[in-house]
Amino acid sequence: MIRLQGVTKRYPNGLLALNDVSFSMAEGEFVFLIGPTGAGKSTLLRLLYRADVASRGKVSVAGRDITRLPARQMPALRRSMGVVFQDFKLLPRKTAYENVAFAMQVTGTPPEEIRPRAMQALEVVGLADRADALPWQLSGGEQQRISIARAIVHQPPLLLADEPTGNLDPRTSWEIVQLLSRINLRGTTVLVATHNKLIVDILRQRVVELAAGTVVRDEDYGLYASHA
Amino acid sequence: MIRLQGVTKRYPNGLLALNDVSFSMAEGEFVFLIGPTGAGKSTLLRLLYRADVASRGKVSVAGRDITRLPARQMPALRRSMGVVFQDFKLLPRKTAYENVAFAMQVTGTPPEEIRPRAMQALEVVGLADRADALPWQLSGGEQQRISIARAIVHQPPLLLADEPTGNLDPRTSWEIVQLLSRINLRGTTVLVATHNKLIVDILRQRVVELAAGTVVRDEDYGLYASHA
Amino acid sequence: MPEQRRRRSPLGVLSAALAYAGGEALAAFRRNGLMSAAAVTTIMVTLLPVGGAVALAANLRLMTTILERQVQVVAYLRDGISPQERDRLSAQVRALPGVRRVEFVGRDQALVRLQDALGERVSLRDVIETNPLPDSLEVALVNPREARPVADAVRQIGGVEDVAFGAQAVDRLLAVTGLLRTGGVAAGLLLGGVALIIIMNTIRLTIIGRRQEIEIMQLVGASPWYVRSPFMLEGVLQGLVATALAALVLIPGYILLLARARDVVPFLPLVHAPDLLPTLVVSLGLGGMLVGMSGSLLALRRFLHT
Amino acid sequence: MPEQRRRRSPLGVLSAALAYAGGEALAAFRRNGLMSAAAVTTIMVTLLPVGGAVALAANLRLMTTILERQVQVVAYLRDGISPQERDRLSAQVRALPGVRRVEFVGRDQALVRLQDALGERVSLRDVIETNPLPDSLEVALVNPREARPVADAVRQIGGVEDVAFGAQAVDRLLAVTGLLRTGGVAAGLLLGGVALIIIMNTIRLTIIGRRQEIEIMQLVGASPWYVRSPFMLEGVLQGLVATALAALVLIPGYILLLARARDVVPFLPLVHAPDLLPTLVVSLGLGGMLVGMSGSLLALRRFLHT
Numbered sequence A, B: 001m002i003r004l005q006g007v008t009k010r011y012p013n014g015l016l017a018l019n020d021v022s023f024s025m026a027e028g029e030f031v032f033l034i035g036p037t038g039a040g041k042s043t044l045l046r047l048l049y050r051a052d053v054a055s056r057g058k059v060s061v062a063g064r065d066i067t068r069l070p071a072r073q074m075p076a077l078r079r080s081m082g083v084v085f086q087d088f089k090l091l092p093r094k095t096a097y098e099n100v101a102f103a104m105q106v107t108g109t110p111p112e113e114i115r116p117r118a119m120q121a122l123e124v125v126g127l128a129d130r131a132d133a134l135p136w137q138l139s140g141g142e143q144q145r146i147s148i149a150r151a152i153v154h155q156p157p158l159l160l161a162d163e164p165t166g167n168l169d170p171r172t173s174w175e176i177v178q179l180l181s182r183i184n185l186r187g188t189t190v191l192v193a194t195h196n197k198l199i200v201d202i203l204r205q206r207v208v209e210l211a212a213g214t215v216v217r218d219e220d221y222g223l224y225a226s227h228a
Numbered sequence C, D: 001m002p003e004q005r006r007r008r009s010p011l012g013v014l015s016a017a018l019a020y021a022g023g024e025a026l027a028a029f030r031r032n033g034l035m036s037a038a039a040v041t042t043i044m045v046t047l048l049p050v051g052g053a054v055a056l057a058a059n060l061r062l063m064t065t066i067l068e069r070q071v072q073v074v075a076y077l078r079d080g081i082s083p084q085e086r087d088r089l090s091a092q093v094r095a096l097p098g099v100r101r102v103e104f105v106g107r108d109q110a111l112v113r114l115q116d117a118l119g120e121r122v123s124l125r126d127v128i129e130t131n132p133l134p135d136s137l138e139v140a141l142v143n144p145r146e147a148r149p150v151a152d153a154v155r156q157i158g159g160v161e162d163v164a165f166g167a168q169a170v171d172r173l174l175a176v177t178g179l180l181r182t183g184g185v186a187a188g189l190l191l192g193g194v195a196l197i198i199i200m201n202t203i204r205l206t207i208i209g210r211r212q213e214i215e216i217m218q219l220v221g222a223s224p225w226y227v228r229s230p231f232m233l234e235g236v237l238q239g240l241v242a243t244a245l246a247a248l249v250l251i252p253g254y255i256l257l258l259a260r261a262r263d264v265v266p267f268l269p270l271v272h273a274p275d276l277l278p279t280l281v282v283s284l285g286l287g288g289m290l291v292g293m294s295g296s297l298l299a300l301r302r303f304l305h306t
């Protein structure tokens, strides 16, 4: 599903965020991407949803080389995945419901299907009653859950989540991770960048650890720390 | 230092975020404010830095009733505290250094003092080498730490931190919490709203727990969960 | 589900797209109150001088045309010409290219005119023995600019002794009317160009203020057209609302000014409101819409990676 | 540390504040490239028609003044007046209020003028027995609007038989010149008002686009003036840069147009470039700065809780 080969990302200001990273994920896999702050986790995800381009190396998603993807094909790539952004990226002038519905509108979902499915996604993250709130009227954790609802509502084959529980209490975090697991069991490939030691340690999925832009660990059934 | 008496906050859309909350903090205290997402933690902090006004009840900071503070005195109130915002609130067109320096400029710190102190604050959060980066050029955790540096740089007598470790790995989180503790030991009153079970449980400070806008627990030497 | 999607008719898709874009545009217009208000007022006040300049240019054209009508070539005829000869001459002149009308002015009539011009103080008849003035033909022109060639042609005709057309006065008149007309058009064009730039920039500013939203829409997988269409419709909407507001000022303004001008300068020919305003408002509206739309498109290019 | 702060002189504090605001304004100008560019171009093109209208109004004023100079009152004198009497009359008329100059035109001279006007075709001298024209005084006026009262006053003087001043022509001339002058001033005011609104709105849009920053600054404890001053200086800067750019178009534009007008309508009086441009550019600059600054202030009110 995902394949990075010798990927290096150097930002225009000279900072080396990823250094010769190779790593791949089969369809239906669940992977935790961990590493200290600034290790390059978000950068790696950004390459996958093509918000940025690798400086060197090859990135493919769903068997398709996206390293040199023409801009014309970016919308299709992005519709084929769901992304939970570290900073949520909710549309500020749309309500919670509209933000979630938007992800279905862009894929051309028939209008009559949008409402029930969007409401169901909001239900799943526990925010159906806040459907009409604008983002600034929501708490940090609520915004984060709207972002999760938007990422899963169109049932994409690939889900990328960047720190999806950073603003959630342990209990809600746990519910969200259970949700991601369920989605994964239904066949979705899930890649979660996280700092949440508790959920990594409980779930014991494959763990890929980055440090200063390099993969330093790639372990099946891993823990947050290799020797904790 | 801080005193809330029967504080109720109902947002204009009718949502009851705080319901008859009373709670006070002595000078030099360290309190963790916990509670599930949407419980009202950020709302409580917003009342303290006067980004919002209580619907009912009385809020005082440093012996001063700020419930009906005239707008003219808001800058002085805010300069007397440091705030780490849940969504960072960095000035998007200023560099990391400039963001930190700004908090000193507004207090009228002599220009010759600003540079060394701002750089030192960046040093403390481990980002002296990223001083010239603009916020969008920083990782989530790095932005969070800039926000922390800005809150502590002018050595305010009161520090309010809203989820200051949400985007940090456990190790960095721990360092930040140690930093907050050190600052507290030097006499600063510290109020931290957090979901981070690990640090709450290790530090064993006073814990105030909110649930659905009400204080449900106020415990010295508390744990994240009362019966975990 | 893909099947279900494919089953929808192209018309259904189009109308859904329009409904989407329209709904979004309206919502943005509403939720963006401050920005929309600033943009609409700017576009509106920009259209006012453009409308004013167009109205001015139309009136200048009318006035100059009427002024230029007064340019004529006068052919003085040989003394003692017979009525038959005079009619033949008249016909000959009328047949010349560029001649609109020919009028015969007998010497007696000419004397009456001179007497009128001198006023009652001076009685010519008392002091002159014979009428010194010749018969003449007053030749009205199709185009005042052809005074010289027409005069030359008339001069060639037998029986015409002399030709006059106030060469210097005509030249000056034509220079001034030409200047007025060009000035009117130039003012219209300048203000139109300025309006174009201002409207484009205003819309650009509203879009720069929302670049974050555009970025997010694209990150969620919206195609460029999907991002663009609501902004374009919003531009159109702003243009339309602004034009409607401008019309509310321009129409009564012109009618009032016209009434006032009829008082102060009743002798000046002016364009009637119904001859000018409908076209003016419609073209401003179309212009406003077009500029609003293309302004959005241009401004968006910067933020859309296509 | 508070002591150290108090030790700084008021001048030091002021210069530090200015340095801060200036630095911030410049940085914003730079880091906000797109927005600054859009705002500056808008302000610049807004100033162009204002400058144009002011130049036009100045020229219209000059032209109408010179046109109005040609209004004069003619006093026809009784027949057979003696040179002494004529001089006395002349002096009497010159003493009247509103009279600028008096010139005596003898009847012979008047006949020569009439002959000139009729052209060579007609020889008056051949047909008239005696000169029917009277001696006259041509009275130039201080203010053309006083033609009627001056004429009335002149009429009262013994030895004056009749007075003429082409009442209708003068009335029309005055109506038209009045209209031109008012039109010029009105165009200037309209465009000035429009420019004001546009510049304010443009600056408002740039500030709306940055309201988040304003919010953050206040949350960190910046006082309203601390937030305001860089925005105000930025408004001033935008106004100045825009005026400079507008001057780069207006100055050569006016000089070129003037040269061209001197070719096409050499007989029209026009305002020399050095008489107009410096004042124009300086006042546009001052206006641009002021509007830029107050635009910022006004727009900020919305986002500053003071």
Ligand SMILES: Nc1ncnc2c1ncn2[C@@H]1O[C@H](COP(=O)(O)OP(=O)(O)OP(=O)(O)O)[C@@H](O)[C@H]1O
Binding pocket: A011, A012, A013, A015, A016, A017, A035, A036, A037, A038, A039, A040, A041, A042, A043, A044, A086, B130, B136, B137, B138, B139, B140, B141, B142, B167, B168, B169
């Ligand atoms: N646009 C950019 N320009 C320059 N440097 C950048 C940019 N974005 C990120 N960086 C730098 O690249 C490095 C990796 O950033 P990244 O966001 O991938 O980290 P991360 O692992 O997601 O960290 P965190 O856990 O804090 O979110 C960081 O040092 C960051 O400062």
Ligand SMILES: Nc1ncnc2c1ncn2[C@@H]1O[C@H](COP(=O)(O)OP(=O)(O)OP(=O)(O)O)[C@@H](O)[C@H]1O
Binding pocket: A130, A136, A137, A138, A139, A140, A141, A142, A167, A168, A169, B011, B012, B013, B015, B016, B017, B035, B036, B037, B038, B039, B040, B041, B042, B043, B044, B086
């Ligand atoms: N501006 C607002 N208008 C209306 N409702 C609001 C507003 N801000 C917050 N709320 C609501 O008030 C409640 C409390 O919000 P608050 O941000 O205080 O929660 P929190 O405890 O900080 O949650 P989190 O841990 O997710 O940050 C939430 O239900 C939220 O949706």
Ligand SMILES: [Mg+2]
Binding pocket: A041, A042, A043, A086, A162, B139, B140, B141
């Ligand atoms: Mg990250």
Ligand SMILES: [Mg+2]
Binding pocket: A139, A140, A141, B041, B042, B043, B086, B162
């Ligand atoms: Mg919160």
